[in-house]
Structure formats: C-alpha cells, structure tokens
Amino acid sequence: MKGKKEIGIKLALAIFSLIVALYLAELVAFFHDTRFSRTRENIARQNGIPFDTRTLLEVIDDLQAKGIAAYPIVPPSFFVERRGFADHPNELFPLGGISRKTTVYCNENGDYAIYESDEHGFNNPAGIWSQQPKAVLLGDSFAQGACVGPGEDIAGQLRKLGMSALNLGMAGSGPLVELAMLKEYAEFLKPEFVFWIYFEGNDLRDVIREKISFFARYFSDGGFSQDLIHRQAEIDHALVEFIQKYKDGTQAADDEKSRRKGKWSGVMTLQAIRARLSQATVQSPRPDHSALLDPMFEMILAKARQKTSSWGGKLYFVYLPEYYRYVKQVDHNDFHQRHEVLSVVRKLGIPIIDGHQVFSIQPDPLSLFPFRVYGHYTAPGYRLVAEAIDSKLQIE
Numbered sequence: 001m002k003g004k005k006e007i008g009i010k011l012a013l014a015i016f017s018l019i020v021a022l023y024l025a026e027l028v029a030f031f032h033d034t035r036f037s038r039t040r041e042n043i044a045r046q047n048g049i050p051f052d053t054r055t056l057l058e059v060i061d062d063l064q065a066k067g068i069a070a071y072p073i074v075p076p077s078f079f080v081e082r083r084g085f086a087d088h089p090n091e092l093f094p095l096g097g098i099s100r101k102t103t104v105y106c107n108e109n110g111d112y113a114i115y116e117s118d119e120h121g122f123n124n125p126a127g128i129w130s131q132q133p134k135a136v137l138l139g140d141s142f143a144q145g146a147c148v149g150p151g152e153d154i155a156g157q158l159r160k161l162g163m164s165a166l167n168l169g170m171a172g173s174g175p176l177v178e179l180a181m182l183k184e185y186a187e188f189l190k191p192e193f194v195f196w197i198y199f200e201g202n203d204l205r206d207v208i209r210e211k212i213s214f215f216a217r218y219f220s221d222g223g224f225s226q227d228l229i230h231r232q233a234e235i236d237h238a239l240v241e242f243i244q245k246y247k248d249g250t251q252a253a254d255d256e257k258s259r260r261k262g263k264w265s266g267v268m269t270l271q272a273i274r275a276r277l278s279q280a281t282v283q284s285p286r287p288d289h290s291a292l293l294d295p296m297f298e299m300i301l302a303k304a305r306q307k308t309s310s311w312g313g314k315l316y317f318v319y320l321p322e323y324y325r326y327v328k329q330v331d332h333n334d335f336h337q338r339h340e341v342l343s344v345v346r347k348l349g350i351p352i353i354d355g356h357q358v359f360s361i362q363p364d365p366l367s368l369f370p371f372r373v374y375g376h377y378t379a380p381g382y383r384l385v386a387e388a389i390d391s392k393l394q395i396e
Contacts, residue, residue, distance in 0.1 A: 037107070040371040044110055051110040059104050059112050070102040070114075074239050076180075077140075077172025077206075080213045085238045093214050094235045095170065095181055095228055097121030105171075106147035108370040109378065115150040120185065120232055121239075123153060123167050129189070133166040136186045138178040139197025140206075142320050142376060143169025152379040154197070157386030163393075169197065174206020175300045180218040182304055184228040190311040195353075195389060196304060200336040201322035204291040211296055219300060293337050298344045305350055317345045318389065321356040323374045326365040332356070351392065358388045 044051035054062070056072055063070035076095045085092040097103060099121045105113040118124040123145050137143050137155050144167065145153025151160070155167035166189065168181045178196065186194055210216065217224045228235065301317070308315040319342065325335055333339040338356070345352055359365045359381075366372045368381035377385075 036373055036375055039373050040108060040110075040375075043371045043373070049110060052107055052112055054112075056104055056106070056112070059114075063102060063104070068102050070104055071098050071240070071243055072104055073097050073144075073171060074242060075171040075173065076177050076215075077170070077174070080172075080177075080210055080215065085242075090234075091226075092231070092234060092238055093226065094121075094239060095177065095184055096168075096232075096235065097170070098236050098239050099232050100126070105144075106141075106376075108147040108373075108375045110370075111149070113145065113147045113149060115145075120229070121235065123150070123169070124155065125150075128164075128166055131164060133164040133189060133191055135163055135165040135193040135195060136189060136191045137165060137167050137169055137195045137197055138173075138181050138186065139169040139195075139318075140173045140199055140203070141169070141171035142199050143167060143173075143197040144171055145169065145382065146171060146376045147370070148377075148379045148382060152382060154195075154382050154386050154389070157383045158389060161386060161390045163390065166191070172206075174203055174210045175297060176207065176210035176213070176215040176219060179300050179304055180215050182307055183218055183225055187307065187311065188229045190313060192313055193393070194304070194308045194313055194315045195318050196301070196315060196350075197318045197320060198341070199320045199322065200325075200338065200341070204293060204297065204337065204341075207294045207297050207300070208291060211294070219296070219303065222303070293340050293344070297341075298348065301345065301348055301350065305348055315350055316353055316389070316392070317350045318353045318385065319355050320385065321359050323366075323369050325356065326359070332360075351396070353385075353388050353392045355385050355388065358384050 041051050041053060043049075052059075060070045060072060074094070074097060076093065079093055085094075097117050099117055099119050101117050101121075103115055103117045103121075103123075105115070107113065115123050116126065118126055119129050135155075135158065143154060145156065150156065153167055153169070155165040155169075158165040168185055170177070170181075173181070182194065211219075305315045319338075322336070324330075325332070342352060342354075359368060362368065362384075368377055368384070369375055370378055
C-alpha cells in the first residue's frame with residue numbers, strides 16, 4: 001500500500017513538473033520560434049556571422065543585472081483568449097506596452113531587437129506624441145518592426161524619408177485589435193494619413209480569432225472606448241505586475257482559476273506550442289491553407305475608413321507578402337486569397353500600396369528575409385515598404 005502511495009506521489013509530481021514546463025515553454029514560444037531560430041543560427045555559424053544565441057528571458061536578465069529596467073513586449077494579442085485584467089477596478093485590456101522602458105523583442109537577424117518604448121509603450125522615439133505626426137501606422141509585428149533595430153521599422157524608415165510617422169504596431173494584432181488602436185490612439189492624434197498594414201500570412205485568421213474576444217466591442221459599439229490614452233500609469237502597473245507574476249510562477253495559478261470559470265487563456269491551452277506543431281506539419285504552401293475571407297473583414301475596414309474620414313484623414317491599405325509566396329511556384333492571385341482581399345479593399349475605395357508588387361520585382365526577394373528563412377523582413381525589406389508608401393503619396 002505504501003509503495004502504491006509513493007508511486008502516486010511521484011507520478012503527480014512528474015505531471016505537475018510537466019505542466020509547469022509547458023507553461024514556461026508557452027511563454028517563451030510566444031516570443032521565440034525555436035525551429036526557425038536554430039536554422040538561422042546554423043546558417044550564421046556556417047558563414048562566420050555572429051548570432052546571439054541567448055533566449056529572450058536571458059537577455060532581459062542580463063540587462064537587469066546591469067541595472068537596466070528591461071521588459072519583454074506583452075502584445076494585446078496575448079489577451080485575445082484571456083480575460084485581460086478583468087479584475088482591475090475599471091477593467092483593462094491594454095493595447096500598448098510598458099512606457100519609457102528598455103523593451104526586448106526578438107532576434108532573427110543575429111542581434112536582438114531592443115528599443116526604448118515611447119510614452120505609451122510603442123516602438124517610437126520619445127516625444128513624438130507631442131509633435132502631431134502626419135501619419136500613423138496600424139498593424140502587427142511587421143508594423144511594429146520585428147526583428148530590426150530602432151528606426152529600421154517601416155515608420156522609422158518613413159521618418160528618414162522626411163515624414164513624421166507614428167508606429168502603433170504590436171505583435172500578433174489582427175484587424176479588430178487594429179480597429180481598437182485606431183479608436184484609442186489614432187483618433188486622439190487625428191493624423192492626415194492612416195496606413196493599415198495588412199500581413200497576408202495571418203490577418204484573415206486573426207479576424208476569426210478576435211471576433212469572439214473582448215475586442216469585438218470596438219466593432220459592435222462605435223462609441224466604445226477604454227480611454228487608454230489617459231490610463232498609461234494603470235497600464236504600466238498592470239503589465240509590470242503581470243510579467244513579475246510569470247517570473248514568480250504565480251500567473252499559472254491565476255490562469256487555472258480563469259480556466260475553472262470557463263475562460264480559457266492562450267497559455268492554458270498552450271496556444272503558441274500548438275501553433276508551432278501545426279506549422280511543422282505544413283511542408284509546402286498551398287492556397288487552401290489560407291483562412292476564409294470572413295465578411296467581418298470588409299465591415300472592419302469600412303468602419304476604419306469611416307472613422308479616419310470623420311476627422312478629415314485618409315486611410316491607406318498596405319499589403320505585405322509573406323516568405324512562402326517566393327519559395328515555390330504559387331498562383332499569386334489565389335495565394336492567401338490575395339485577389340479577394342484586394343477586391344474588397346477596392347470596393348471600399350481605399351487606396352492600395354502593394355508590397356508584393358515591390359518585392360516581386362526585386363532580383364532576389366528571399367534576401368529580404370533574415371538568412372533567407374521564414375520570418376519577418378530585414379531592414380532593407382522594411383525600407384522597400386516605406387519607399388512604396390512614400391512614392392504613393394508623392395504621386396497623389
């Protein structure tokens with residue numbers, strides 16, 4: 001009897017250890033794709049190129065050991081399947097990051113992308129909010145500037161071209177989160193131009209994921225706002241506490257409480273790990289791997305155009321291509337439902353800036369991806385997008 005009890009205890013401990021390990025792996029996987037990272041590391045090693053092999057958490061620990069208050073990004077997409085900070089006195093679903101802090105992002109080029117966040121936790125130079133920027137960029141990690149240095153993102157490249165541009169991109173954001181960004185931040189600034197950065201690799205899937213989340217309130221209720229522009233101190237406190245709880249290992253317990261209430265979080269469902277396993281089974285890109293074009297996509301864009309027009313601004317749709325478009329022969333019209341997506345945009349009368357047209361005429365499009373591996377763009381890739389945006393404005 002005693003032997004069976006000891007076996008039961010050991011088994012329980014083993015299961016508990018596995019669960020804790022999966023939680024930690026999920027948090028790291030959210031920021032770090034090990035499979036592609038190792039490929040890049042191997043290519044760099046073979047070519048004698050330096051490559052920082054530390055994990056994101058190790059980089060943060062090293063910076064903090066030097067007395068630098070460094071934090072990872074905690075993008076709004078992390079809260080799509082969570083409760084956000086529903087226990088906050090006024091309920092809080094942040095869209096930006098921790099303000100005025102050293103922010104560690106990702107590494108695809110060999111060095112980690114590290115930037116000083118602005119007054120609202122975005123990837124911009126300090127003080128830009130008081131300069132009434134001419135343009136605002138909305139989008140996901142491609143808009144945010146993964147995984148390049150400060151000023152090498154699209155908005156940074158536009159500033160080098162002489163345009164005052166504010167970057168509101170955050171990793172993992174889909175159309176509904178971007179609509180929320182427009183309401184919470186862009187409307188406050190009322191810029192002349194709003195650039196809607198659309199990434200063909202996942203934005204249609206994001207519509208399906210986000211429309212059953214908290215962020216759907218920005219679509220269903222045109223007047224809804226969290227007044228985030230005036231709540232940065234609350235956002236900073238909530239996000240710092242959230243990160244610290246992960247470090248202390250207590251966030252998993254909170255997630256378990258949410259699960260028992262029937263509100264599954266991305267971490268509890270091991271979302272990032274399952275996504276990685278799912279990606280690993282896809283050996284070649286085919287158009288039928290794309291998500292369906294949900295009717296809500298058109299309605300979200302229509303609301304964004306209407307909102308931008310309400311203050312006299314103009315909305316532009318910037319189409320960004322993904323890596324797999326250039327790896328094998330694909331039907332460029334059908335791949336990721338490109339034709340259907342652009343037809344919707346034209347129907348709404350929104351001007352299009354087509355990144356695929358720009359990339360496809362380059363002698364070697366794969367050179368615009370770090371180490372020619374699946375991922376984000378290199379700094380020259382982001383620069384090409386910025387130049388396409390600038391050229392479009394010059395001829396209009």
